[in-house]
Amino acid sequence: MSTYACNKCGMSVNATCGKCNSPLVNGNLKLESGSSVQISECPNKHGKIKSPLCCGQDMTCSVG
DSSP, X not given: OEEEEOTTTOOEEXXXXXXXXXXXXXXXXXXXXXXXXXXXXXXXXXOEEEOOEETTEEOEEEEO
16 A cells, blocks of 8 residues: 655555545656656546645655
């Protein structure tokens, strides 16, 4: 399962899909501008979300 942690305060979260309860997996979404955005995605293709924020910054992901 992917765990997202804040490098500033240490808070961490685990995320699961609301439809199938599968752990979300970390990923990146390429934008038309060429930049990329960190996302969390359902492995069963139910959707994706912007990865969590804390203390005004993206939380980093580790797979446990």
